[in-house]
Amino acid sequence: NAGVTQTPKFRILKIGQSMTLQCTQDMNHNYMYWYRQDPGMGLKLIYYSVGAGITDKGEVPNGYNVSRSTTEDFPLRLELAAPSQTSVYFCASSSGGEQYFGPGTRLTVT
Amino acid sequence: AQSVTQLGSHVSVSEGALVLLRCNYSSSVPPYLFWYVQYPNQGLQLLLKYTSAATLVKGINGFEAEFKKSETSFHLTKPSAHMSDAAEYFCAVSDREGSQGNLIFGKGTKLSVKP
Numbered sequence: 001n002a003g004v005t006q007t008p009k010f011r012i013l014k015i016g017q018s019m020t021l022q023c024t025q026d027m028n029h030n031y032m033y034w035y036r037q038d039p040g041m042g043l044k045l046i047y048y049s050v051g052a053g054i055t056d057k058g059e060v061p062n063g064y065n066v067s068r069s070t071t072e073d074f075p076l077r078l079e080l081a082a083p084s085q086t087s088v089y090f091c092a093s094s095s096g097g098e099q100y101f102g103p104g105t106r107l108t109v110t
Numbered sequence: 111a112q113s114v115t116q117l118g119s120h121v122s123v124s125e126g127a128l129v130l131l132r133c134n135y136s137s138s139v140p141p142y143l144f145w146y147v148q149y150p151n152q153g154l155q156l157l158l159k160y161t162s163a164a165t166l167v168k169g170i171n172g173f174e175a176e177f178k179k180s181e182t183s184f185h186l187t188k189p190s191a192h193m194s195d196a197a198e199y200f201c202a203v204s205d206r207e208g209s210q211g212n213l214i215f216g217k218g219t220k221l222s223v224k225p
Contacts, residue, residue, distance in 0.1 A: 004153075033212070040119060042200060042217040043154075058212065090153055097161065097204075098144060099213060101153035 002026050004102035006091050012108045013081040021076040021105050023091030031094040032074040034058075034066065036087040037104075043090065049074055081109045112137045112205045116216035124224045129173075129188040131219050133201030136182065142204035143184045144213065145175055149197045157199070160184060171195070196223045 007022045025032065030051045035043040035058075045058030049068040063085055065077040074093075078085060086109045092099040117132040135141055142161050146154040158169025165177040171194075175186045184201060198220045204211035 040217060042215040045212055048212060092154075097142060098156050098159055099154075101146075101155070103153045104151075 004091055004093050004100055006089075006102035006105050008105060009103070010106045012110065013078075015081060015083065015109060017081050018077070018079050019081070019107075021078075021089055021091075021107075023074045023076070023102060024072050025074075025091075025093040025100070026072065027093060027095070027100065028071060029093035029095045029100075030071070031096065031099075032068065033092040033094070033099060034064070034074070034076045035090045035092065036060065036085075037090060038087050046076065046089075078107075083109050085109050112139075112141070112203045112214050114201050114203050114214055114216035116199075116201050116219050118219055119217065120220045120222065122222040122224060123191045125193055126190050129186070129191045129195065129221065131186040131199050131201075131221065133175075133184045133186065133216060134182055135184060135201070135203045137203055139206060142211065143175075143177065144202040144204075145169065145173070145184075145186050146200045146202065146215075147171075147197050148200065148218075154200060157186070191221075191223045193223050193225065196221055 004025045033048045034046040044060045047066040049055045089105045091102045113136045115134045144159045145157040158167045160177045168174045198218045200218045201216040202213040
């Protein structure tokens with residue numbers, strides 16, 4: 001039982017490039033989330049999903065897109081990377097209540 | 111709207127001393143409250159949760175927290191700190207009643223433990 005897995009662990013992007021952060025969970029959870037974590041700021045919710053085919057914006061969605069075609073996968077897309085998107089990104093899943101987190105992706109945009 | 115305030119971005123204690131990490135919340139509905147721990151370069155791990163049952167909640171690694179409605183607080187304590195407790199701790203509140211809400215996180219408190 002792997003829980004929540006994220007790839008890649010690290011990535012450096014140039015301004016204007018695009019990439020997809022992958023997230024997969026094997027706990028059959030309906031709810032999935034994407035957060036970004038910046039030093040001293042806690043975690044901010046980017047997007048979330050309550051089930052396959054259903055997504056909604058969180059607190060800081062600008063510059064990101066998501067899709068949820070299966071229960072297991074919840075990829076996060078950055079279309080035109082900007083330095084402000086330098087952060088650590090966490091994916092989480094839940095069946096309601098407590099959330100289970102992946103190990104994170106550290107992204108640097110230069 | 112729900113919010114969480116963690117008092118003190120850094121707390122330093124000696125090994126064997128009491129750990130007290132403070133969390134105050136604001137919620138327009140009966141809150142579900144959580145404490146998470148993050149070790150360096152790792153994701154967040156649930157320490158304990160309050161979901162309207164017992165007001166004193168026991169978690170993993172000897173931590174506990176007490177829900178005090180009159181003070182809108184959910185402080186995290188551990189009687190005796192261990193070096194392995196050094197980490198960052200996050201308090202969170204659900205943004206709606208019940209278990210289906212999103213979590214609103216505090217800014218975190220980094221705990222250092224001195225030998």
